[in-house]
Amino acid sequence: MIGRNIIFRRFTVGSYPINGYLLADENSRLGVFIDPGGFSEDIASFIENRQIELRHIFFTHGHWDHTDGLPEFMNRYSLQCYAGKEEVRAASHILFGGERLNVGKLFFQSLLTPGHTPGGISYYCPPAQAVFTGDALFCGSVGGTTSHTNAQMQLDSVRQHIFSLPDDTLVFPAHGPMTTVAAEKYANPFFR
Amino acid sequence: MSISNSSVNNQDCSGQQILNDSISHIQARDSDLSAWRLSESSIVSLRMDTCSFNNTWADTCRWKLLRLDHSLARQGTFSNCVFDEFLVVNSFLTAGRFSGCRLTGTVSELSAFALSSFENTCLVRSRMSEVSFIATIWKNCEFRDEDYFFVRFPSSLFINTSFIDCNLRKVIFRWAFFINCRFQACQLPEAVFHNAHFVDTDFPKTDIHQAANLEGVRGLDL
Secondary structure (H helix, E strand, O other): OOOOOEEEEEEEEOOOOEEEEEEEEOOOOEEEEEOOOOOOHHHHHHHHHOOOEEEEEEOOOOOHHHHOOHHHHHHHOOOEEEEEOOOOOOOOEEEOOOOEEEEOOEEEEEEEOOOOOOOOEEEEEHHHOEEEEEOOOEOOEOOOOOOHHHHHHHHHHHHHHHOOOOOOOEEEEOOOOOEEHHHHHHHOHHHO | OOOOOEEEEOOEOOOOEEEOOEEEEEEEEOOEOOOOEEEOOEEEEEEEEOOEOOOOEEEOOEEEEEEEEOOEOOOOEEEOOEEEOOEEEOOEOOOOEEEOOEEEOOEEEEEEOOOOEEEOOEEEOOEEEEEEOOOOEEEOOEEEOOEEEOOEOOOOEEEOOEEEOOEEEOOEOOOOEEEOOEEEOOEOOOOEOOOOEEEOOEOOOOOHHHOOEOOOOEOOOO
């Protein structure tokens, strides 16, 4: 769906359901799961059927609805975890924005998108022309913040790092439907 | 070239021309079905999983059981088409153009129709949840017996468009613009009309105060 030689699936995960995303390089079969808010047999079956070697977990931020499934993932797979500073205790790699993360021939750029949480990270995957925004940006909305300062920081970081991506970039938030950079940049009421 | 009764996997099936024909029972996975040209044809049970169906051009076609899962169907142009039992999940139908179409019994979840335009188009008995229609344009359209949950129309424009007997639960019309529209016998629990603008729009047998957010609404005597 989102680029050649990329395996991609969205799963609804967790007791407070969020979108969890699995991406894998079709050639090497190496894969990453973004926001393990829960685990399900659907995920296990998909990984097994598509012969994916799940190696990485990317967290957009550390709220429990995005992390609750981690123990089950860790029990089943040998994983490296990536998150922003002081977001997830289990993270073995701390991201500050600007890092390149390789998953086989797939690669991601980490984008610092704080506001909803201080160390929020979005993951841009150029080969897929897709960005995974967690709770920083939703379709027609944004994630909640605890202060006006944080709200402004969130809008600024999304403008700087997400809205500067190509217009036809697919946006996959942690909650609600997917969208595109163009739709959000030109029509999201929170950025008026 | 007939592709009826076929199963395609990881193939390039782009550029098909289907004119005055009937095709049926096609299952496609990880394949490219873009740039199809269809006219005066019938398409029954076309199922796509992880496919591209971009830049489709279809005129006067009847689609039954068109199913998209984890697929891209961007920049399609559909004129005078009938869609029965259209299923769209985890998919993008962005920047599409629908004119003179009728969609009956559509089911959609977690999908995006953003930046699309709809003209003289009727949606009947759809069930949609978590679907994005952000920045869409609706002119001379009708929504009838629609059942929506958390469907989002922010920054959309509605002209001469009616919602009749619709259940619009938690539907987001933030910054939407309505000109000469009608909400007739609709349910609006937890709907959001924040900063919506209404011109010559009425609400017969509809209680707009069911909405959760009417802040900043213009053009209505609330």
